[in-house]
Amino acid sequence: MTDTTSNVPADRARTTELSPIGRFLKATEIDTRMLGMVGALLLIWVGLQVISSLRLGVNPFDFDSRTFLTARNLWNLSVQASAVAIMATGMVLVIVMRNIDLSVGSAEGLIGMVMGFAQVHFLVKAVGLELGNPWIWALALVIGIALGLLIGALQGFVIAYMEVPAFIVTLGGLLIWRGAAWWVTSGQTIAPLDATFQLMGGGPQGAIGATWSWVVGLVACLAVVLLLLRGRQQRKRFKFPLRPLWAETFLGTVTCGVILGAVWIANSYPWPIGIVRRYAEANGITVPEGGLFIAHGIAIPVLIAVAVGIVMTFVTNRTRFGRYVFAIGGNPEAANLAGINTRWITMKVFMIMGVLAAISAAVSSARLNSATNSLGTLDELLVIAAAVIGGTSLAGGAGTVAGAMLGALLMQSLQSGMVLLNIDTPLQNIVVGLVLVVAVWLDTLYRKRV
Amino acid sequence: MEQTRIPLVDLKNISIAFGGIRAVDDASVDLYPGEVVALLGHNGAGKSTLIKILSGAYKRDSGAIFVRGEEASISNPRDAKKYGIETIYQTLALADNVDAAANLFLGREIMTAYGTLDDVAMEAEARKVMGRLNPRFQRFKEPVSKLSGGQRQSVAIARAILFNARILIMDEPTAALGPQETAQVGELVKQLKADGIGIFLISHDIHDVFDLADRVCVMKNGQVVGTARTQDVTKDEVLGMIILGKCPPGAIPGPGAMQIAA
DSSP states (O other): OTTHHHHSOOSSOOOOOOOHHHHHHHHHTOOHHHHHHHHHHHHHHHHHHHHHHHHHTOOGGGOOTTSSSSHHHHHHHHHHHHHHHHHHHHHHHHHHTTOOOOOHHHHHHHHHHHHHHIIIIIIIIISOOOTTOHHHHHHHHHHHHHHHHHHHHHHHHHHHTSOOOHHHHHHHHHHHHHHHHHHHTTTOOBOSOOHHHHGGGOTTTTBOHHHHHHHHHHHHHHHHHHHHHHHHHHHHHTTOOOOOHHHHHHHHHHHHHHHHHHHHHHHTSBOOHHHHHHHHHHHTOOOOTTOOOOBOOSBHHHHHHHHHHHHHHHHHHHSHHHHHHHHHHHOHHHHHHTTOOHHHHHHHHHHHHHHHHHHHHHHHHHHHTSBOTTTTTTHHHHHHHHHHHTTOOTTSSOOOHHHHHHHHHHHHHHHHHHHHTTOOHHHHHHHHHHHHHHHHHHHHHHHHHO | OOTTOOOSEEEEEEEEEETTEEEEEEEEEEEOTTOEEEEEOOTTSSHHHHHHHHTTSSOOSEEEEEETTEEEOOOSHHHHHHTTEEEEOTTTTOOTTSBHHHHHTTTSOOBOTTSSBOHHHHHHHHHHHHHHHOTTOOOOSSBGGGSOHHHHHHHHHHHHHHTOOSEEEEESTTTTOOHHHHHHHHHHHHHHHHTTOEEEEEOSOHHHHHHHOSEEEEEETTEEEEEEEGGGSOHHHHHHHHHHOOOOTTSEEOTTSOOOOO
């Protein structure tokens, strides 16, 4: 009976003739929306480079060290974007399920304070670990993640099982966790943090150096190639139409090129002279004439963010849980009738969000080398904006992890660029606000056309 | 047909109330293998509610459900599916944002050895079953929201028959379909009947019902007016049951039948 499928014309509207670009996109199966985001990001980068160069009166293509497109600026940008990017991956799931989480910034603040308190006071004074003990780092992080899980579970339970709207529950959380953060030390800032813990925040020590960066880059390229090959194998197994070979090669080459390019940029940013001098003295190296070039390499917070992004992409695309999250977002009633335990899935999504807030808290408090009760203030809005700019539909059912991370990078680029251009903070906020609205408007137009 | 056969499904004295409204009141209906029983009645007569109790979407207040002679405990849709009860809902109950294969396997995904979704295997299965139902269907990569009404309906039907249903509930299966597709569904019903599957058919279209059903069961105000074999009653008599609650001589009256003052 299945034989009949082959000779019956396809049941669809007549396809229009595709332009060469259309054919190219169809063959490579690139998501045009994602392509648009990458285009927007590049446009912003080039624009900021040109403006920052013109202000200084230098040629944009000289890549002067004070302009936007420098290894140093891009490296810092990536570190600054990490905390928001990590939380945005979870916010995608929350919004896809037609919920919202306004509490992530406050939860981040509370968890940051608790982790700071744990590593500087609790683990040292009450548990009796010596300062600098490498376990302090791990224990503090575990405490933070457990707290994040608990906060998420609590909010998720009230939302899923007690049926209080997520907006209200997390609005309450926004106030509650911020208040609780103040209470941990009666508002005192905790600094400095544990030396190992600090590595999660970046800086010359918190980066993995040139050699390891290349190793990571090459492993990533290998993984890309293997994934492409496996996808092809799978399609062959069931005799599905394959992508043309040139398209596969193109995709592989571009992806590997981007990965290795990013590594190259991270490796082009040298340690500051002072740190090199201290490092040289400590290790008995004589600094040669013209300085010693020690590259930062990929920052640890960026690695954490990328790892989180990969795990979350896997969870959304390849697991039952991820499939259910999207199905519930598309039609909660249908998901329920299909036998999905929608309440438990909702609670789990908020638990994941809590854990991600804890990871972000670790990254951002480590970067600042201090825990303050204002840590993460207004981050919830940046996280939501990143997810929405990245194509997550507030109506639910649509969104990608990679898009949200790109959205976070895009917003951080704007913000860093405006700082570089000495634009006042109020004007910065105005621009970010406008970009958010325009981005969502463009997305609405795009969705109507496709 | 021998009378001693065990019914595939036997709903006995089912009642459910929402607030003060008795949506289903002491309703009993049974279904034999290879039989099509049509449930008829006005909007709000309680037929959809009764059927949602069988499919696990609602929990009954009282009454019992027997599947193949044994009492079944059905308190959610998963339980119903374990008994081989599949439902095609009037609203189709599709997740619009995911593709056909994801909808077909929603809640029963095929997994790889590593515990991840085996999308390719699911798509292959989807192609097989959709090939049977609607050979011209090709849009496997697109979200269901992009499909036409008829195509969406075939996805919903395919989902119900994919997992070896023994009991099929079709709630207005042809409401969104054109004449050709309606005929296709009719063919499918006959084919499924031949396979020994029992079908509850909810429909407004009395012609459909007389074409496909072996028996009709009419409900009014949550109660069963009567049950009759289609060859024993006329369309007008059935209309009388629906509108007036008047039980004709060819039908077995239920608790909802109009009491004729004698």
